[in-house]
Each structure stands twice: as structure tokens, then as C-alpha cells.
Amino acid sequence: MQGFIAVYFREALILKRRFKRQIAGMAVSPLLYLIAFGYAMGDAVRLDGHTYLEFLIPGLIAMSSMTQSFGIATDINVARFYWYIFEEFQAAPIRNVAYVAGEVLAGMTRALLAIGVILILGLLFGVRLHYGLLLWLAVLLNSFVFASLAVALAMLVKSHADQSLLTSFVITPMAFLGGTFFPLERLPLWAQKALSILPLTHASHAIRSTAFGENPAWQAYALLTAAGLVFFWLALGTVNKARD
Amino acid sequence: MPAGELFAYLGPNGAGKTTTIRILTGLTRLTAGTAALNGHDIKAAAVAAKRQCGLVPQHVNLDSELTVGENLDIHGRLFGMSASSRKQRIDALLTYIELRDRADSLVKQLSGGLKRRVMIARALLHDPRILFLDEPTVGLDAGIRRRIWSLIKKIQKNGTTIFLTTHYIEEAEFLADRVAFLDGGQIVAVDTPTNLMAGVGHWAIDWMTDDGMTSAYFPSREAAQASGAAGHNGFTLRRVNLEDAFLSLTGKKVGAQEGAAAAIQGQSAHGHQGHGNHAPGGHGTHAAKAHAGHGAH
Numbered sequence: 001m002q003g004f005i006a007v008y009f010r011e012a013l014i015l016k017r018r019f020k021r022q023i024a025g026m027a028v029s030p031l032l033y034l035i036a037f038g039y040a041m042g043d044a045v046r047l048d049g050h051t052y053l054e055f056l057i058p059g060l061i062a063m064s065s066m067t068q069s070f071g072i073a074t075d076i077n078v079a080r081f082y083w084y085i086f087e088e089f090q091a092a093p094i095r096n097v098a099y100v101a102g103e104v105l106a107g108m109t110r111a112l113l114a115i116g117v118i119l120i121l122g123l124l125f126g127v128r129l130h131y132g133l134l135l136w137l138a139v140l141l142n143s144f145v146f147a148s149l150a151v152a153l154a155m156l157v158k159s160h161a162d163q164s165l166l167t168s169f170v171i172t173p174m175a176f177l178g179g180t181f182f183p184l185e186r187l188p189l190w191a192q193k194a195l196s197i198l199p200l201t202h203a204s205h206a207i208r209s210t211a212f213g214e215n216p217a218w219q220a221y222a223l224l225t226a227a228g229l230v231f232f233w234l235a236l237g238t239v240n241k242a243r244d
Numbered sequence: 245m246p247a248g249e250l251f252a253y254l255g256p257n258g259a260g261k262t263t264t265i266r267i268l269t270g271l272t273r274l275t276a277g278t279a280a281l282n283g284h285d286i287k288a289a290a291v292a293a294k295r296q297c298g299l300v301p302q303h304v305n306l307d308s309e310l311t312v313g314e315n316l317d318i319h320g321r322l323f324g325m326s327a328s329s330r331k332q333r334i335d336a337l338l339t340y341i342e343l344r345d346r347a348d349s350l351v352k353q354l355s356g357g358l359k360r361r362v363m364i365a366r367a368l369l370h371d372p373r374i375l376f377l378d379e380p381t382v383g384l385d386a387g388i389r390r391r392i393w394s395l396i397k398k399i400q401k402n403g404t405t406i407f408l409t410t411h412y413i414e415e416a417e418f419l420a421d422r423v424a425f426l427d428g429g430q431i432v433a434v435d436t437p438t439n440l441m442a443g444v445g446h447w448a449i450d451w452m453t454d455d456g457m458t459s460a461y462f463p464s465r466e467a468a469q470a471s472g473a474a475g476h477n478g479f480t481l482r483r484v485n486l487e488d489a490f491l492s493l494t495g496k497k498v499g500a501q502e503g504a505a506a507a508i509q510g511q512s513a514h515g516h517q518g519h520g521n522h523a524p525g526g527h528g529t530h531a532a533k534a535h536a537g538h539g540a541h
Binding site for chain 1: 297299310319322
């Protein structure tokens with residue numbers, strides 16, 4: 001338990017030290033999407049009886065909870081390949097689960113902060129939605145999924161460049177195709193089927209349903225929980241692989 | 245390694261020094277064989293083994309965005325120390341390394357030497373039984389190196405066992421109780437620095453040949469002086485150091501020299517214990533042998 005607190009405490013201290021920069025960074029891309037797609041272009045578009053801005057905000061919540069929680073992979077890599085701080089954890093008498101849980105929780109913390117930023121931006125754009133418990137549960141599960149995946153991949157990659165490649169090939173496409181910017185029903189059936197294997201698709205559907213005051217599909221929660229547990233378990237195994 | 249000893253691995257880059265430390269401290273997987281720290285097997289009881297050791301790696305691995313105090317505090321938490329013992333130990337160790345007034349400085353504002361001292365304090369924070377120092381003074385200037393050396397000596401006096409790797413001859417000579425020569429992943433010799441050096445001789449001369457610097461070793465200053473004066477222009481006379489012992493044992497440079505080989509053989513035939521008891525005449529014979537070798541060359 002103390003090991004877990006130590007790992008999380010370190011990340012929290014660093015987050016605190018970078019707080020302003022980090023918050024500003026979290027605001028940039030949602031703000032750009034809101035201006036470009038929501039404000040400038042989206043006026044004419046109505047989806048499922050909602051304005052495009054209303055459609056977009058839950059999508060951005062899903063997207064940011066993914067990108068921000070996955071973002072710890074980059075920091076783990078910098079700490080591992082550039083600062084060698086990861087060795088402090090390897091040489092410490094802590095169990096792998098303490099390290100993984102600490103980093104995953106740090107990723108989830110970031111995701112929650114980023115969602116806070118988006119909610120404030122939404123208010124500024126005059127968007128009012130429902131932000132109930134089930135929405136937050138979906139956000140937490142989604143960030144748990146991607147923070148766990150981040151730790152697992154960060155242990156496996158051999159360099160910082162590989163890490164950027166993973167982000168470009170896995171995270172960025174998912175950010176655009178996972179039901180964030182447009183309803184998947186507009187795609188051909190085969191594409192819908194293919195995209196329904198992405199965890200983010202389920203997260204954005206659940207988040208959007210709750211934000212619109214509808215009942216989300218319980219399967220989404222079950223699937224996110226299962227994916228999160230699998231990735232977390234993978235992450236536990238990969239910590240040993242990082243000993244070279 | 246007996247408790248309380250300062251043991252050094254000396255060898256060129258790539259000899260396996262860092263790998264040894266990385267395996268013992270859990271950074272690299274042990275692929276074959278066994279190892280134990282203070283009775284705890286590093287594989288079967290990894291967590292317990294890690295509690296025994298403090299590690300100062302070769303490269304600076306402090307969190308540069310955090311303060312000195314925060315870096316130490318996180319380390320204390322990782323080793324399961326209570327809040328009060330962390331506070332008390334951090335205070336004591338910062339005083340010990342004379343950095344108490346820098347507790348709230350960001351690490352990135354410290355010089356290389358200060359960072360190294362913080363890393364030593366961090367490794368000592370949880371009161372380890374064994375301290376691993378991987379090239380503790382690499383990249384530091386001479387004055388700071390001396391300070392780190394006296395800090396290391398002080399730590400050993402306080403009862404901590406120290407395992408040190410270095411490729412600096414003087415470092416091993418000055419600090420170590422026993423030295424292991426490491427070459428290509430193999431230990432070629434283990435002994436006290438004095439014994440290792442005595443295995444070669446006590447005095448050396450260096451001179452330049454077409455192939456570069458060549459050395460020969462002698463049991464006495466007079467013998468070395470005489471040999472140099474007879475055979476070589478522009479030789480330098482000096483005391484034998486660990487590097488001579490290393491080079492002659494690994495056979496990389498000196499071993500090829502006939503003269504030097506003769507000197508070493510003469511030495512080992514007589515044994516190096518009680519060398520000082522040899523009659524002056526005995527030394528003379530030695531030197532003559534060595535010199536004959538040179539002459540023939």
C-alpha cells in the first residue's frame with residue numbers, strides 16, 4: 001500500500017508543479033475542436049435532435065479522458081529512457097501492482113482534470129447537459145482502460161520514438177473514429193461493426209447517452225470494466241519485462 | 245563479501261561491472277545462477293533483498309522537477325518509512341552531506357557534484373546494509389571527487405558494507421579493502437590493492453617505443469632506476485599502481501612485453517609476502533634478471 005501511495009504521490013507532486021501548464025495544455029485541443037467543428041461549422045447541423053455542439057461535448061469528454069489518461073505513457077517513457085527515474089521504482093522493495101496502480105490512478109486523475117476543463121469550456125459555449133453519476137462512472141472506466149493500456153505499452157516499448165508511433169497509430173485514429181465527432185450510424189455497417197470493438201466507441205456512447213439524459217447501455221460499462229481489467233493485468237506482467 | 249567491507253570491481257567499460265550491480269539490485273534479470281544479499285535470495289525473496297540495499301546508479305536519476313527534500317521523501321515512502329522517520333532521516337542525511345540548506349532547492353538547480361551527493365543521501369535514507377555505488381565519481385572534477393571519496397569512507401566507517409564499481413584506478417586504490425579485476429565478464433583476480441600491486445613489483449619505469457608506451461616492473465627503486473638508465477632514454481620512474489597489476493593480469497598490453505614478463509615471473513617466484521625483508525642483494529638479482537630481459541629485447 002505504501003508503495004502505491006509513493007508512486008501516486010510522486011506523480012501528484014509533479015502534476016502540482018506543472019499545474020498551470022498542464023491545465024492549459026488540456027484546454028487547447030478541446031477548444032480548437034469546439035471552435036472549428038462546433039462553433040464555426042456545426043451551426044447548421046442537428047443530430048438526434050441536438051445541436052452539434054451538444055453532440056460534440058460528450059465526444060470530447062470521451063476523447064480527452066482517453067488521451068489524457070493514455071498520456072502518462074509519455075511521462076513514464078521520459079522517466080524511463082531519459083531521466084532513468086524508473087530505476088528508483090525497480091530498485092525499491094515494492095510490488096508490481098503498487099507501481100501499476102499508482103501510475104494508473106495518476107492517469108485517471110489527469111483525465112478527471114481534463115474533463116473538468118471541458119465542462120468549463122462547455123459552459124462558456126452555452127451548452128447545458130446532464131452530468132450525472134453514470135457519466136462519471138463511464139469517464140472513470142474509460143480512463144482506467146487507457147491508463148492501464150498506457151502502462152502496459154510503456155513497459156514494452158524500447159524507445160521514446162516507438163511510443164509516439166503507438167500514439168499515432170492507435171490513439172489518434174481511435175480519437176476520431178470512436179463515436180466522438182460523428183454518429184457511427186452514418187458509416188457502412190461493416191465499419192460500424194469494426195469500430196464497435198474499440199473501447200472508446202462504447203465509452204462515448206455511454207457518456208453521450210447519460211449527457212442527453214437517456215439510459216446508457218449497461219453492456220458498455222461491462223465491456224469497459226472487462227477491457228480495463230485485462231489491460232491492468234497485462235500491465236502487471238509487462239513491468240517485469242522492463243528489466244533488461 | 246564480508247559485512248563492513250568496501251569491495252571494488254575494477255575493469256574497463258563493458259567488463260560487466262554495471263551489469264553485476266543491476267542484477268544484484270533487481271534492475272536486470274538474473275538469467276543463470278543465484279545471488280543473495282544478507283541471506284535473502286534476489287530471485288526468491290526479491291522484495292526482502294531490495295530492502296537490504298541502497299543504490300547510487302552511474303547516471304543521475306533524480307526527479308529534476310522536484311526539490312531535494314521531495315526526492316528523498318518519495319524514496320522514503322518507497323521503502324515504507326513512517327512520516328516521522330522520513331523527516332528525521334532526511335534531516336540527518338542532508339546534514340551529513342552538508343546540503344541541509346538546499347532541501348527546498350529544485351534538483352535541476354544543483355551542480356553535478358551536489359546531485360551525486362543527494363543520490364548518495366537518498367541511497368542511505370532507509371539505512372541499507374549494503375550500498376551499491378556504480379561509478380560514483382564519473383564525470384566529476386578532481387576536487388569534488390575527493391569530497392565524494394571522503395563521504396564514502398565515512399559511510400563505511402559507520403558500518404555499511406559497500407560494493408563499488410569503477411574504472412578509475414586511483415578510486416579503487418584509495419577506497420577499496422579488496423579489489424576484483426573484471427575483464428570481459430570474468431573476475432581475473434581478487435585481493436587487497438597492496439597484494440595485487442605487490443604481485444607485479446613495487447617500482448615501475450615507463451618509456452616510449454615505436455609501439456607506444458611500454459612499462460617494466462621492479463621490486464626496488466634502485467633496480468628500476470638502474471634498468472632505466474641502462475636501457476632507455478627518457479624513461480620515467482614511478483611506484484607501481486593497480487593499473488599495472490590489471491594490465492599484467494589481463495595480459496592486454498603489458499603481458500606482451502618480454503622484459504615485463506620476466507620481471508613479473510621473478511616476482512612471483514619469490515612470492516610477494518615479506519618482500520621488505522629481502523636482503524638488498526636479493527633485489528639486485530631481481531633487477532639483473534629483469535634487465536637481462538630488456539637487453540635481449
